[in-house]
Amino acid sequence: MSFSRLQLQFVKLSRLSIAATQSRFHANSAFIAKSKEITKQIQQTQQNRLCHCRSRNKVSNNIDNNMLKYLNQSEAINVDLELFNEYKFSVDQLMELAGLSCAHAIAKCFPADRFGRVLVCCGPGNNGGDGLVCARHLALMGYLPVLYYPKPTPKPLYENLAHQCKRMEIESISECPSVALAAECYDLIVDALFGFSFKPPVRADFVPVVELLQQTKLPIASTAWTYPAAGMWRRAS
Ligand SMILES: NC(=O)C1=CN([C@@H]2O[C@H](COP(=O)(O)OP(=O)(O)OC[C@H]3O[C@@H](n4cnc5c(N)ncnc54)[C@H](O)[C@@H]3O)[C@@H](O)[C@H]2O)[C@@H](O)CC1
Numbered sequence: 001m002s003f004s005r006l007q008l009q010f011v012k013l014s015r016l017s018i019a020a021t022q023s024r025f026h027a028n029s030a031f032i033a034k035s036k037e038i039t040k041q042i043q044q045t046q047q048n049r050l051c052h053c054r055s056r057n058k059v060s061n062n063i064d065n066n067m068l069k070y071l072n073q074s075e076a077i078n079v080d081l082e083l084f085n086e087y088k089f090s091v092d093q094l095m096e097l098a099g100l101s102c103a104h105a106i107a108k109c110f111p112a113d114r115f116g117r118v119l120v121c122c123g124p125g126n127n128g129g130d131g132l133v134c135a136r137h138l139a140l141m142g143y144l145p146v147l148y149y150p151k152p153t154p155k156p157l158y159e160n161l162a163h164q165c166k167r168m169e170i171e172s173i174s175e176c177p178s179v180a181l182a183a184e185c186y187d188l189i190v191d192a193l194f195g196f197s198f199k200p201p202v203r204a205d206f207v208p209v210v211e212l213l214q215q216t217k218l219p220i221a222s223t224a225w226t227y228p229a230a231g232m233w234r235r236a237s
Contacts, residue, residue, distance in 0.1 A: 076196045092157065095126060099133020102223040103141060106134070106190070110219060112142040115187040119177070121209050122149040123193035130223045131192020132161035138190075139168050146186070147172040150205050176208035179215045189213065191222040 071079065083089045106118075120135040122128035128149065135145040147170055152162055165172070177185060191213055193206060202210045213220060 073196045091126060091129075095129045095157075095161075096133055098130040098223065099135075100137050102130065102134040102190070102192075102221070103137035106138065106143075106188070106221045107141050110188050110221060115219070116142070116144050117186045118143050118145045118188045118190055119182060119186040120145050120147050120190040121193055121213070122147060123195075123206070124151045124153045125195060125197055127195030127223060128153070128192055129158055129161055130195075131190060132158070132165055134190060134192060134223060135170055136161075136165055136168060139165075139170055145170055145190075148176060148209060150174075150176070150209065176212055179212060182212060182216055182218060186218060189216060189218050189220045191220050 080094070083094055084091070106115075118135075118138055120131050120138070122131035122135075132147070132149070135147055138145045147162075147165060149162065149172060152158060162172075182189070189212075193209065193213075
């Protein structure tokens with residue numbers, strides 16, 4: 001091959017090599033740009049998460065700062081009516097949510113390793129239903145709940161909830177324990193007796209359990225409403 005043809009060949013190869021270098025350069029620049037974009041997205045996500053945590057801490061601090069509002073009886077009734085009518089929740093849904101959230105609150109405040117044996121006192125109404133749901137979830141969380149449900153309501157909603165507890169082999173007692181016996185057998189009492197439909201005075205069936213709640217030294221977690229003298233209703237913690 002003559003010298004000039006060799007030179008020509010060499011020039012061609014050099015051009016090809018330059019073109020290859022340029023395309024590699026462009027590819028690298030694109031890669032760097034993409035990496036920068038992804039890094040920015042990651043930083044933004046982290047920032048959002050941080051903001052979310054900050055706002056959640058702010059909310060929980062607000063709650064810690066007694067920002068909790070107590071509802072009076074009519075407000076509580078209206079909240080339920082709004083949930084039923086505006087948002088079309090069924091009573092089963094609300095009862096399941098109420099019972100589950102009570103079980104979570106109990107697990108947060110009264111850990112199962114120290115407060116495992118729980119006496120769950122259920123009333124005859126929806127609040128009692130919340131208690132049956134709470135007992136079922138506590139059993140799934142490693143607690144040993146025992147039901148005291150002195151006046152089961154003969155309606156499918158309550159019968160089904162009681163049946164679910166039975167199938168989960170949650171013990172049920174028919175006699176209300178004395179203060180001394182309760183102190184011996186349980187670490188915690190759940191008061192799921194009455195909600196906002198309570199009308200004093202307490203009827204005979206529930207006098208022993210109300211007296212137990214009044215006299216026991218055991219911690220009481222209440223899904224129920226208490227009716228302080230002031231006539232204000234509040235959802236006890
Ligand atoms: N948001 C939720 O998750 C839900 C909450 N629910 C709660 O359920 C409650 C409303 O349910 P209810 O209207 O069934 O009311 P209660 O749970 O207060 O129960 C009323 C029952 O207690 C009986 N009772 C009333 N006064 C009594 C007394 N002095 N002695 C003995 N028995 C007495 C009544 O005859 C009735 O059977 C509210 O507290 C509400 O918070 C339910 O609405 C279910 C859903």
